[in-house]
Amino acid sequence: MPGMGAAAGAAAQAATISPLVLFLQADIVVKVVMLGLLLASIWTWAMIIGFTFTLRRASRQSSAFEDDFWKAEDIDRFFEARGKADFPAAKVMAAGVTEWRRSTAQKVIDREGTRDRLSTSMSSTIATEIDRLSDRLNILATIGAVAPFVGLFGTVWGIMRAFTAIAAEQNSSLAVVAPGIAEALFATAIGLFAAIPAVIAYNRFSHGINRMEAKLTRFADGFYSTLSRELEAQR
Amino acid sequence: MESAEKIGLGVATAGHVLLFGLLSAGFLATPNPLKLNSPPMDVSLIDEVALESMAPRLSTQPPPPSVAPEEGPxxxxxxxxxxxxxxxxxxxxxxxxxxxxxxxxxxxxxxxxxxxxxxxxxxxxxxxxxxxxxxxxxxxxxxxxxxxxxxxxxxxxxxxxxxxxxxxxxxxxxxxxxxxxxxxxxxKPAPAPAATLGPAQKAALDAEIRRQLKPHWRPPSGADADQLVTLLEVRLDKNGRVVGAPEVIEQRGVTASNRPQAQIHAERAIQAVKLASPFRNLPPEFYEQWKWLRPLRFDARLNR
Incomplete structure (x- = not known):
């Protein structure tokens, strides 16, 4: 089949140099590189789409939750109604409320200790949520950094092979040189094709996650102040 | 894997398949506007040194017009x-x-x-x-x-x-x-096809000799060493081999700071001549012209 592909490629090559033809013509090493980069590109875009959904949903839900929270009359009732949801702000609030209930259940309330525990539990919940969100974000960074090099490797390999072919034919006309060079450069093209969206997406998402973390921290601080005041009032 | 990621993977795969399908189908193909048509061309590489131009030299001046009035039958x-x-x-x-x-x-x-x-x-x-x-x-x-x-x-x-x-x-x-x-x-009668060593031919001969000397010429380095000039006298036989030992005729550009290098300079010059021997590509019919290479000049310019 590769032979047929190459023959078809030679015929089609005069008109167009299509990706499929270039792929079929290429050396096995270059083929592996191209396939790897193509998978990396697919993965990148899958993550971009998935991340966009996840981040946007988490952000929207958290914002709505915070708004409702600050408007709520009774924290306990609000928590019973909406605190069990599965998004960052709700989790943070759940952590705070759970810790509050445990700490105030005792007969003698240790205020300092309670404050410490509230603060710690909420910030650790924030960290967990952020970790869960930013999980696999490093994959985007890796693809963005490495894909060009992998593509370059494929190009160098392909060009070396092209030169060997030129030497074997003892003919350096454009017709001999061009297909080899073109197929080799295609590897770099795919590498860049995968890397550019990955880098852009990585920067965009790490910015989004930082913002999310700041927002959650502010929410946790506000909630902590509220609980701290309650603690003061509890005698 | 969350549902969002599953959706993302599906969309990304579909998008890639679509994109490469379109590219393969020639959707973005650009027609080659330049029909590169390069007919083969004869190139001859001439590496022989000619001492003469065999072409007759034509006068570029027109013959003087006759201005004299013709009067009378x-x-x-x-x-x-x-x-x-x-x-x-x-x-x-x-x-x-x-x-x-x-x-x-x-x-x-x-x-x-x-x-x-x-x-x-x-x-x-x-x-x-x-x-x-x-x-x-x-x-x-x-x-x-x-x-x-x-x-x-x-x-x-x-x-x-x-x-x-x-x-x-x-x-x-x-x-x-x-x-x-x-x-x-x-x-004046147009010069006959050059029979003697013209300046251009002399220059060509010199250039050829210099070209062959160059790879063997390793001048010493040091302060002001590039100002040193060594002139040698070399005798060649008909095969381009050096006869006897090259002699130093003169050394120029010796200053206080490069005096230590002067001797090395001369030795390296002699060594270069010996290494370059036998000289090739010198036209045998003009042996007389290159029998004595005097002066053979070694300076910083030679290895440039």
Whole structure:
């Protein structure tokens, strides 16, 4: 089949140099590189789409939750109604409320200790949520950094092979040189094709996650102040 | 894997398949606007050093135009010939003239003109001019040298050293207009195909020798070492081998700071000559020209 592909490629090559033809013509090493980069590109875009959904949903839900929270009359009732949801702000609030209930259940309330525990539990919940969100974000960074090099490797390999072919034919006309060079450069093209969206997406998402973390921290601080005041009032 | 990621993976895969499908189908194919049509071309690489150009050198100057006015019909030469008996005494006057040098150059030009010349004098009835004519007539019969006297004789006839006057009377002032000193240059015979070592050929030979020396020339480094110049005398045999030991003729550019390098400089120069021997590509028919390479110059420029 590769032979047929190459023959078809030679015929089609005069008109167009299509990706499929270039792929079929290429050396096995270059083929592996191209396939790897193509998978990396697919993965990148899958993550971009998935991340966009996840981040946007988490952000929207958290914002709505915070708004409702600050408007709520009774924290306990609000928590019973909406605190069990599965998004960052709700989790943070759940952590705070759970810790509050445990700490105030005792007969003698240790205020300092309670404050410490509230603060710690909420910030650790924030960290967990952020970790869960930013999980696999490093994959985007890796693809963005490495894909060009992998593509370059494929190009160098392909060009070396092209030169060997030129030497074997003892003919350096454009017709001999061009297909080899073109197929080799295609590897770099795919590498860049995968890397550019990955880098852009990585920067965009790490910015989004930082913002999310700041927002959650502010929410946790506000909630902590509220609980701290309650603690003061509890005698 | 969350549902969002599953959706993302599906969309991304579909997108890639679509994109590469379109590319494969030639959706974005650009027609090649330049039909690269390059017919094969003959290239010859010449690496032999020629000492001569075999092509004849053509003068770029046009031949001088003849400006002399042609006056009078040529038949008049015949009447001029009439006074033939008279001329006999004339040859004597002809030689005596002081042969002013400028007119002599004009001799070849003047030669074709004798016929008009005779005419005028006849019209003006000057007694003297006819004599030169007479001289002209006998000239063919006698010696070729007569042509000169002919040209000169008018000068003598006018009684002045200059040839101007008689010409004024006979041929007009612009007789020699196109044949000035400059015009003489093209009249020199075109040089025959170069048989000797011309400057350009010499330069080519030098360049060839320098080219062969260059890879072996490792000048010493150090302060002011690039100012050193060593001149060698080298003798080559017909195969381009060095005969005997190259000798240092002279060393230039020796200063206090590069004195330690001077000796090394000379040694390296000699070494370079020995390493470069035998010299190739030197035309054997011009062995005489490169038998002695003197002076063979070694300096910082050589290894550039």
């Amino acid at each position: 040529t038949e008049d030469a015949a009447p001029a010939a009439l006074p033939e008996p008279a001329p006999a005494p004339e040859p004597e006057p002809a030689p005596p003239p002081k042969k002013p040098s400028p007119p002599r150059k004009d001799v070849p030009k003047a030669a074709p003109k004798p016929k008009p010349a005779p005419e005028k004098p006849a019209v003006k009835a000057k007694p003297t001019p006819p004599k030169p004519k007479a001289a002209a007539a006998p000239a063919p019969a006698q010696q070729k040298a007569k042509a000169k006297p002919k040209a000169d004789s008018p000068a003598r006839a006018s009684g002045e050293g200059k040839a101007q006057k008689p010409r004024g009377s006979m041929l007009g002032k612009d007789f020699l207009k196109g044949i000035d000193t400059e015009a003489d240059a093209p009249r």
